[in-house]
Amino acid sequence: MTRQSRQMLIGLQLGNGYGSQPMSWRAPGVDPANYTSFDAQVRYAQAAERGKIQFFFLPDFAGLTSDVTNDSPQLTLEPLLTIAAAARATERIGFVATGSTTFTEPYNLARQFKTLDVMSHGRVGWNAVTTSDPNVAANYGAQIAPRPERYQRAHETIQIVQSLWGSWGEDAWLKDTETGRFADPDKIVPINLQGQHVASRGPLPIPPSEQGQPVIFSAGGGEYGLGLAGRYAGGVIGATFSIEDARAQRESIREAARAAGRDPDEVKFFAGVMPAIAPSVREAVDRRLRIGEYSLEKRLPYLGSMLGIPIEASRLDRPLTPEQLSAARPSPFDPRAPRALEVAREGWTVREILAHGVIDYHPTPVGPASVTADHMQEWFEAGAVDGFWVSVDVYEDGIDTFVDEVVPILQERGLFHTEYEGSTLRDHLGLPRQYGLDPRLH
Amino acid sequence: MTRQSRQMLIGLQLGNGYGSQPMSWRAPGVDPANYTSFDAQVRYAQAAERGKIQFFFLPDFAGLTSDVTNDSPQLTLEPLLTIAAAARATERIGFVATGSTTFTEPYNLARQFKTLDVMSHGRVGWNAVTTSDPNVAANYGAQIAPRPERYQRAHETIQIVQSLWGSWGEDAWLKDTETGRFADPDKIVPINLQGQHVASRGPLPIPPSEQGQPVIFSAGGGEYGLGLAGRYAGGVIGATFSIEDARAQRESIREAARAAGRDPDEVKFFAGVMPAIAPSVREAVDRRLRIGEYSLEKRLPYLGSMLGIPIEASRLDRPLTPEQLSAARPSPFDPRAPRALEVAREGWTVREILAHGVIDYHPTPVGPASVTADHMQEWFEAGAVDGFWVSVDVYEDGIDTFVDEVVPILQERGLFHTEYEGSTLRDHLGLPRQYGLDPRLH
Numbered sequence: 043m044t045r046q047s048r049q050m051l052i053g054l055q056l057g058n059g060y061g062s063q064p065m066s067w068r069a070p071g072v073d074p075a076n077y078t079s080f081d082a083q084v085r086y087a088q089a090a091e092r093g094k095i096q097f098f099f100l101p102d103f104a105g106l107t108s109d110v111t112n113d114s115p116q117l118t119l120e121p122l123l124t125i126a127a128a129a130r131a132t133e134r135i136g137f138v139a140t141g142s143t144t145f146t147e148p149y150n151l152a153r154q155f156k157t158l159d160v161m162s163h164g165r166v167g168w169n170a171v172t173t174s175d176p177n178v179a180a181n182y183g184a185q186i187a188p189r190p191e192r193y194q195r196a197h198e199t200i201q202i203v204q205s206l207w208g209s210w211g212e213d214a215w216l217k218d219t220e221t222g223r224f225a226d227p228d229k230i231v232p233i234n235l236q237g238q239h240v241a242s243r244g245p246l247p248i249p250p251s252e253q254g255q256p257v258i259f260s261a262g263g264g265e266y267g268l269g270l271a272g273r274y275a276g277g278v279i280g281a282t283f284s285i286e287d288a289r290a291q292r293e294s295i296r297e298a299a300r301a302a303g304r305d306p307d308e309v310k311f312f313a314g315v316m317p318a319i320a321p322s323v324r325e326a327v328d329r330r331l332r333i334g335e336y337s338l339e340k341r342l343p344y345l346g347s348m349l350g351i352p353i354e355a356s357r358l359d360r361p362l363t364p365e366q367l368s369a370a371r372p373s374p375f376d377p378r379a380p381r382a383l384e385v386a387r388e389g390w391t392v393r394e395i396l397a398h399g400v401i402d403y404h405p406t407p408v409g410p411a412s413v414t415a416d417h418m419q420e421w422f423e424a425g426a427v428d429g430f431w432v433s434v435d436v437y438e439d440g441i442d443t444f445v446d447e448v449v450p451i452l453q454e455r456g457l458f459h460t461e462y463e464g465s466t467l468r469d470h471l472g473l474p475r476q477y478g479l480d481p482r483l484h
Numbered sequence: 485m486t487r488q489s490r491q492m493l494i495g496l497q498l499g500n501g502y503g504s505q506p507m508s509w510r511a512p513g514v515d516p517a518n519y520t521s522f523d524a525q526v527r528y529a530q531a532a533e534r535g536k537i538q539f540f541f542l543p544d545f546a547g548l549t550s551d552v553t554n555d556s557p558q559l560t561l562e563p564l565l566t567i568a569a570a571a572r573a574t575e576r577i578g579f580v581a582t583g584s585t586t587f588t589e590p591y592n593l594a595r596q597f598k599t600l601d602v603m604s605h606g607r608v609g610w611n612a613v614t615t616s617d618p619n620v621a622a623n624y625g626a627q628i629a630p631r632p633e634r635y636q637r638a639h640e641t642i643q644i645v646q647s648l649w650g651s652w653g654e655d656a657w658l659k660d661t662e663t664g665r666f667a668d669p670d671k672i673v674p675i676n677l678q679g680q681h682v683a684s685r686g687p688l689p690i691p692p693s694e695q696g697q698p699v700i701f702s703a704g705g706g707e708y709g710l711g712l713a714g715r716y717a718g719g720v721i722g723a724t725f726s727i728e729d730a731r732a733q734r735e736s737i738r739e740a741a742r743a744a745g746r747d748p749d750e751v752k753f754f755a756g757v758m759p760a761i762a763p764s765v766r767e768a769v770d771r772r773l774r775i776g777e778y779s780l781e782k783r784l785p786y787l788g789s790m791l792g793i794p795i796e797a798s799r800l801d802r803p804l805t806p807e808q809l810s811a812a813r814p815s816p817f818d819p820r821a822p823r824a825l826e827v828a829r830e831g832w833t834v835r836e837i838l839a840h841g842v843i844d845y846h847p848t849p850v851g852p853a854s855v856t857a858d859h860m861q862e863w864f865e866a867g868a869v870d871g872f873w874v875s876v877d878v879y880e881d882g883i884d885t886f887v888d889e890v891v892p893i894l895q896e897r898g899l900f901h902t903e904y905e906g907s908t909l910r911d912h913l914g915l916p917r918q919y920g921l922d923p924r925l926h
């Protein structure tokens with residue numbers, strides 16, 4: 043095994059300017075105006091770069107999909123422009139932005155992502171999603187097409203985008219003031235791709251970045267998702283609650299890459315994690331109680347259904363009764379249920395159980411930084427992941443805490459690099475250079 | 485008349501990183517790698533801001549429309565991302581980016597332009613063009629539709645974009661940590677616009693910028709173009725070679741605004757100018773000879789047809805003969821012809837005549853800075869323009885020259901402001917705040 047493969051990779055999630063936890067806009071020390079602050083996003087990126095984090099991951103849904111009465115939308119105003127601001131103020135850290143294969147023209151995707159890649163000197167990735175949310179479709183005057191059609195379009199779009207990226211040959215730009223040759227037109231050629239859903243002639247007049255072209259990421263599994271991941275992805279953003287499931291997801295992605303004719307080590311699988319960090323478990327729970335003060339109780343009914351017992355609102359600040367605990371049966375439909383019951387059995391109040399993140403989108407290690415480091419080490423050493431994407435609860439202090447407390451532990455244990463291996467996102471992820479379509483795909 | 489209306493407005497054109505003249509990539513002192521350099525674009529923006537220039541104008545065609553063997557494409561890699569980089573490194577100067585109403589989805593236009601407007605604290609404009617170039621259409625797998633259809637789509641697109649901009653109410657964002665109210669959902673409402681060509685439901689979850697929303701610009705005239713300019717534009721980017729024509733264009737735009745129910749002072753008309761500046765006319769011509777060294781002679785046949793006489797290549801470095809001069813008849817089809825003949829009569833060689841910019845896209849005042857200032861003063865005082873968009877030949881030193889030599893003359897003459905009147909593009913242009921659709925339009 044190379045050094046690269048013995049060490050884990052880390053991405054951080056970047057969203058609305060506050061943090062990944064609900065109500066983080068209201069958390070202590072947070073400027074409630076950060077929803078529109080690019081200075082804040084730049085600060086977060088600089089903090090993460092200090093920790094040698096490989097990349098930021100910016101999810102995206104082109105629409106308002108949540109109630110904003112009491113909480114902020116979870117996303118940046120626009121991911122590409124956010125990256126432009128952050129990339130200009132950093133040197134090494136990578137950025138992966140989500141972009142829809144359904145609702146943006148391939149030429150526009152190709153052009154904006156490659157421009158960002160050039161601007162950042164080769165630090166950009168594109169998380170290509172098909173978009174399954176009807177609220178987003180409505181913003182384009184459209185409806186969500188059946189999955190086969192959306193994925194057909196996704197294949198066409200990614201192939202057109204990569205072909206456009208390759209359409210300005212790697213050595214086409216001569217810029218030779220002596221001979222007066224600006225470029226070699228024989229190496230800048232149309233792609234003339236005509237799919238069923240999208241088409242483009244090209245060429246795209248953008249020279250290669252330091253990594254050639256952006257890295258493709260994908261998110262989401264299933265047969266169709268694996269078809270994309272296996273063929274194109276250098277990274278897959280996953281969601282999973284157990285080592286077994288993560289390992290199975292990772293294996294199926296690697297198998298999909300193999301089936302597409304690629305080396306499975308060229309696609310890295312990232313599991314999500316949402317750490318709650320403080321000097322003690324008690325303080326970590328208190329931190330989450332403070333952040334979630336106004337929203338945790340809304341989740342009470344779901345906790346009840348997850349444990350198979352009714353929980354009255356009046357129990358919010360008391361532990362479950364012995365009767366409730368013995369009647370509880372973790373729901374077989376929710377992989378988070380066993381952990382929820384485990385926490386309940388420790389005697390925490392219902393509100394505190396919720397503050398453990400037991401019904402959050404990703405596993406939540408609670409306590410000192412070492413608890414998060416242990417979680418990451420265990421999953422990594424079990425071969426369940428190539429790395430993690432970490433959603434810190436509140437960016438303002440959470441990124442610093444992760445960088446200053448978790449990262450050094452992982453470094454001491456030899457599990458995380460102490461310096462960037464190179465200058466590009468491909469360097470950081472240990473991915474080969476790629477320019478244009480992958481010629482091995484069949 | 486207010487102070488605002490007695491002073492001219494100035495925009496600078498921004499393109500490929502080198503300059504607006506052909507072959508500027510090869511000019512002395514220019515880094516031939518600037519095609520991909522965002523540091524260079526930032527430097528240009530900072531230099532222009534020193535001169536209190538109201539805005540940069542970034543033309544755009546989504547495609548490669550020129551031969552790159554010996555010269556660079558004329559455009560930035562991508563205008564919105566270029567602006568993001570430049571806006572983050574400046575405080576006051578505005579930016580107007582061209583974007584196609586035909587080949588970008590309204591929701592994507594609305595989102596990216598408003599995000600940029602928020603990022604720049606209210607300094608952005610959108611030059612809405614319908615796109616008439618089949619090379620661009622081909623990059624989207626499409627053909628250029630007939631003009632009525634393209635303009636119908638443009639109207640729908642601009643209305644959807646402005647409605648989306650207004651869909652997050654001006655005072656909807658409460659961010660009140662005391663009461664826990666993040667936003668007022670009653671003020672964030674869907675737009676539900678369904679056109680013949682485009683549609684969107686909204687809302688767009690982006691709060692107002694310091695100027696509310698971006699300013700709309702348009703470029704190009706004709707009946708259809710005036711329909712857009714009159715209804716939506718705060719600025720019109722023009723191309724014209726005489727005071728009379730400029731005045732006529734400006735009047736028809738003002739009339740179109742009146743007809744749409746607006747105050748004609750709300751749409752500013754900008755004529756192009758491409759100054760050749762040096763301490764003397766001789767040195768200004770020499771500068772242009774150096775920049776255009778490898779390309780001027782290609783224009784010789786056109787010069788002949790413009791003057792109605794054959795000009796042999798062998799005459800390139802000699803003046804026209806007395807016989808040629810007396811036989812010359814300025815073409816009635818090219819408004820630049822009289823000026824070409826005037827220059828020819830001054831006894832310049834054919835190459836030098838061409839170096840006077842006589843067949844460039846805009847008038848070229850040649851000589852010391854005062855010649856350019858005189859040109860601008862004459863047009864402005866004749867009521868032909870509200871201002872100019874200036875294409876400097878080579879950005880690297882040309883912006884400095886314009887800012888350090890032309891601007892002070894205009895300021896001394898009381899024709900140009902000495903400080904920004906405010907902080908937003910609307911402030912700079914003397915335009916009223918606008919949020920959402922203009923309610924006066926009928």
Ligand SMILES: Cc1cc2nc3c(=O)[nH]c(=O)nc-3n(C[C@H](O)[C@H](O)[C@H](O)COP(=O)(O)O)c2cc1C
Nearest residue numbers: 101102103140171172173174261262263279280281
């Ligand atoms: C961890 C993770 C993150 C995702 N992030 C996004 C996102 O930011 N934007 C988006 O539109 N979809 C996102 N998706 C959704 C998937 O791309 C996919 O659309 C979803 O799983 C629905 O599947 P389908 O498209 O196959 O119907 C994400 C999925 C996962 C598992």
Ligand SMILES: Cc1cc2nc3c(=O)[nH]c(=O)nc-3n(C[C@H](O)[C@H](O)[C@H](O)COP(=O)(O)O)c2cc1C
Nearest residue numbers: 543544545582613614615616703704705721722723
């Ligand atoms: C000064 C000026 C600048 C223009 N800049 C652009 C531009 O950057 N991109 C573009 O696609 N069209 C540009 N146009 C073209 C017009 O928008 C318009 O498409 C053109 O005049 C053809 O007219 P039509 O669209 O009515 O057929 C410009 C026109 C003028 C006069």
